[in-house]
Amino acid sequence: MADFKLGKFLGRGVERFCYENLLNPDTCLKVSKKSFSKQTRREVSYFNLLKKRNITPSFMPKFIGLHETDDSYILEQEYFRSTDTVKVFTIQKYVSLASDEDIAVLDKLLADIKQEMLDYNIIVCDLRTTNFLVLVENELPSRVVIFDGYGSPEFIPLPNWFKCLGNRKIERQWGKFMRFYNIDKSRRTPT
DSSP: OOSOOEEEEEEEOSSOEEEEETTOTTEEEEEEEGGGOHHHHHHHHHHHHHHHTTOOOTTSOOEEEEEEOSSEEEEEEEOOOOOSSOEEEEHHHHHHHOOHHHHHHHHHHHHHHHHHHHHHTOOBSOOOTTSEEEEEETTEEEEEEEOSOBSOOSSSOHHHHOHHHHHHHHHHHHHHHHHHHHHHHHTSOOO
């Protein structure tokens, strides 16, 4: 039937539970009940819209597909895990461990993501420091991934379609994210 098998539990959000995919170590599975799947359906629709527009954001996990069972939707996407050469942290965790040099590199990566979002009108509505992953190679951040919250949550998602509305939403969401990010940075001991 399906090319997935639920593995180790990775975490949960409001709607979904996330697991490793035992049949593909490069993907993870986000499971939501059909009766409580608004976010999953919104994200899949948005991933398909980006694909149609031929837009592949540098910070977005690859969307593999959507599986369906009798009572659940299972979103399969790229999975980021620590290896011998790459360490993976949430931004919140990484900032607590980072040196001043690390923070400067991370700040630049985040500025690049914001600009990419504005340039291509990429809407992410749940920007929290726990929804960003920092991939660290050779002791410095090399990439940042936003793994959740894609697409505009409005009933009629005009920001997805009109860049002027999308950019206003991006600026608002980014401002909220930066407040949380700066709080996390203020809690660290500078080095």
